[in-house]
Amino acid sequence: MLKGPGCISEQGSQNMMAGGRILLLTLGLLCLLSSAYAARKDDVRVLIDVSGSMKHNDPHKLRAPALRLLVGLLPEGSTSGVWTFGQYVNMPVKLGRVDRRWKKLARAESKRIHSRGLHTNIEEVLKRASFGWTKPDKNTRRSLILLTDGMVDISRDAKKNAASRRRILKNILPRLKKAGVRLHTIALSAGADKALLKQLSAVTGGDYIQVDNARSLERAFLKLFEKAAPVDSLAIEGNRFKLDTSVHDMTVLIFRKGAKPVVLLNPQGKAFDYQKHPRNFSWNQEQSYELITVKKPMAGEWIIKGSKDPDNRVMIVTNxxxxxxxxxxxxxxxxxxxxxxxxxxxxxxxxxxxxxxxxxxxxxxxxxxxxxxxxxxxxxxxxxxxxxxxxxxxxxxxxxxxxxxxxxxxxxxxxxxxxxxxxxLSIVDVRLTEDKSAKHFYLSIIPHIEIIDPESLHIKIKLEGGESPVAHQEPGGLWVAEIDKKNEGKFVTIIVDAKRHTGGKVQAKIKKKLVLEKVIKENHAASPATEKKNDNHVKEKSAHDKQNSQKEDTKTEEHGKTNWFLVGWIILVVNIVLAIIGILIFKLWKKKKMSQEAEDDKDVAL
Missing domain, CATH: 2.60.40.10 (Immunoglobulins)
Structure with a gap:
């Protein structure tokens, strides 16, 4: 049957439909491939304690420059927000896309960090900051960074505080793990609930950092940033680094020692600093570090004129x-x-x-x-x-x-x-001490909750001879068994069964001798033979010193009387010289102090 030129046969129609399906399938596969190769986006949410105890643990509010460091390092296009918590929870920097405007707001809000909160409501800030995270997102790397110096504290009632802590572990923690959230924690004082913070990080695959003083906060935030939003970096060798032509942006972090500012030399040898740099530079200067971001930097070797520090970084954006x-x-x-x-x-x-x-x-x-x-x-x-x-x-x-x-x-x-x-090296540490009466040993078993679930812990203790002491759990997760001192010298076997945070079971079997480790002192007790030898040596030395003393006395007598007039003149001259040196040192110190104060005024004006 003949068809007109504008007509399409049934077979042709089917071929076109098949071709269309193949085209759609191909396009779909290309989309899947492109999404598979697309880089994961970072969602980093920061939770900062502003409770009253921070007046003691962070009197200079060093949380602020630490936060500004993190803000400066966050890559544009990522998502972030900042929450503060005490009795109440606030969000001074709203959750949003990180860009220049967001960073400017975050830096401004960092200056308002305070220490006036009445409590430490960790439960509420975790709930607020993780709102909406109920299931994992393969395209997003989710992270929470929690900084606190205290315990769970929502009330004067200890029972309410304990209940809040249980809810964190039983309700919030499993949800965060299920949603693929890594919770990184920083303990800023010895009074922080380390057991809780360690468990929160361990279960979610996050990092726990113990900070002894607020001056270490900046480096702690740097370490956690590298876990939460990892970026490519370059090696710094002898304060030099090389950029290749594929680098679009670079961020240089230099930790300073002293007041000397950082200078950056480009491959052409041009020098830039905080006060003088081109428009494609964004230069932030803090008391202990300088953070420089450069758009479209020149390829070649750059030189840093500043302190060498293992935590200095050059981070890049590149294809x-x-x-x-x-x-x-x-x-x-x-x-x-x-x-x-x-x-x-x-x-x-x-x-x-x-x-x-x-x-x-x-x-x-x-x-x-x-x-x-x-x-x-x-x-x-x-x-x-x-x-x-x-x-x-x-x-x-x-x-x-x-x-x-x-x-x-x-x-x-x-x-x-x-x-x-x-x-x-083991799932627990074992330590041996004794009580004040020296009648009992204390066998302490310290579980590493970074790798095991403390609630799954099962401990058996077997003493040489058949006795089985019982270990009791103390506050903070420590287990202690009391053993009579009459068993000194015997061996004790500790068998620990536990469950890993990853799900598997693990066992540790440790054998320890019941002997206290003696501290070796500088003037330790010597053996009888050594004492006898030393005693003879002392006697010989004493006789020798006595003989020398007699000789010296004889020599002194032979030289005659001392010339006290000459001694007086020498003492007078020495005192005059010392007085002149003291005056010169005082004048130099006063001049340096005035110069330093002028420099401080200049920094404040900037």
């Missing part, structure tokens, strides 16, 4: 990014530690062999040992030539805090990522 695998903040010795890294160009993994053959991937541990990362398909690496480099560090890390620097270094560029984790 050529180093992506690394997530690592837990705390591990137990023997846990598998697999580190993986890849380079992304505009969100897509680079697999081109001609490019990657010129790039060296490695992990540096504690600034000492370096391990190469490979893409050979052998050992820790799952697939050869896929552009994802791997290294298995299981069993290669020491105990305690471990600093890992993951690097990708090419002929014209370098990227690095810093990560800290705490490697625990």
């Amino acid at each position: 050529l990014k180093l992506e690394t695998s997530d690592l837990p903040p705390s591990i137990l010795a023997g846990d598998k530690v697999l580190v993986e890294a890849e380079l992304l160009n505009k969100g897509k993994r680079i697999t081109r062999e001609s490019f990657l053959s010129l790039v060296n991937f490695q992990v540096e541990v504690n600034g000492k040992t370096r391990y190469p990362m490979l893409d050979t398909g052998n050992g820790a690496d799952s697939k050869k030539g896929d552009g994802r480099y791997s290294i298995d560090l299981t069993g290669k890390l020491g105990g305690g805090d471990q600093l890992l620097i993951i690097r990708a270094k090419g002929a014209t560029f370098e990227r690095q990522f810093r990560y800290t984790l705490d490697n625990f």
Whole structure:
């Protein structure tokens, strides 16, 4: 049957429909791929304690410059907000997209941080700041940073405070974990509820930091920023760093020692500082650090004229990014530690062999040992030539805090990522002390709640000879067993069963001898033989000194009487010289003080 030129056959119609479906499917796949390669957005919410106890623990309100540091480091396009809490909860900086306007508001509001709150309502601030977070979001990295110096305190009634603490652990904490929120905590004083803060961080995969004084807050915020919103950074070697042409923006953080300002030299040798810099610079100066952000910086070698500090950073925004695998903040010795890294160009993994053959991937541990990362398909690496480099560090890390620097270094560029984790050698610590009467031992068992659930803890103690002392839980999570001193010298076995925060079960078996560790003093007791030898030596020395004394007396007599007139003149001359030196020192000190006061006035005016 013939059809007109404007007609379409049934077969052609079906072909067109099939083609349309293929086109739509292709477009859908492209969208999925682009979203898969898109970088995760960061949502960082900051919770700051403004209770009255901060007058003592942070008298100079150093929470403010610490917050300004975090604000300056947050990448544009991320989401953030600031909550303060005492008896009531306020949100001085509204939750929103981080841009220049948001940062300006946050810096201004940081100056209003106070210490007038009557209580410490941790429960309410956690509820308010995490509102709406009920299920995980694969496209968003969610983080809470909680800074406090106290305990849960909502009332004068201890029962109400205890009930609030239980609600945090039973209701809020499981919801945060389910929603994929990492809760990072900072304890600013010895009076903070460390057990609670450690548990909040451990369960959610966050970091816990103990800060001894407010001066350390800025560095604590820096460490948590690198966990909450990790960005690419460059190595600083001898106060020099190199920028490649793919860098769009850079942020330079320099910690200062003393009043000397920071100077930054670009590749052409031009010097810039806080008072004199181009429009594409944003320069913030605080008492202890300077934070410089540069839009479209010049490629080449830059020089920092300022203090060398291990916490100085150069962070960059670039299309050529180093992506690394997530690592837990705390591990137990023997846990598998697999580190993986890849380079992304505009969100897509680079697999081109001609490019990657010129790039060296490695992990540096504690600034000492370096391990190469490979893409050979052998050992820790799952697939050869896929552009994802791997290294298995299981069993290669020491105990305690471990600093890992993951690097990708090419002929014209370098990227690095810093990560800290705490490697625990056991799930508990065991200590032995004695009571004041010296009739009993106290066997203390301290669980590491960073890696185990304290409520799942089950402890058995077996004493040599068959006795089984009972351990009782003390406030703060400590377990203590009392053992009669007559068992001194015997061995005791402690068996601890617990559940990991990751879900698995773990057991520790520790054998300890009931002997107190004696402190070795400088003047420790010597053996009888040594005492006898020393005694003879003292006698010999005494006789020798007596003989010398007699000789000296004889010599003195032979020289005749002292010339006291000459001695008097010498003393007078020495006193005159000392008086002149004292006057000169006082004048120099007074001049320096006046100069310093003038410089302080100048800083205030700025």
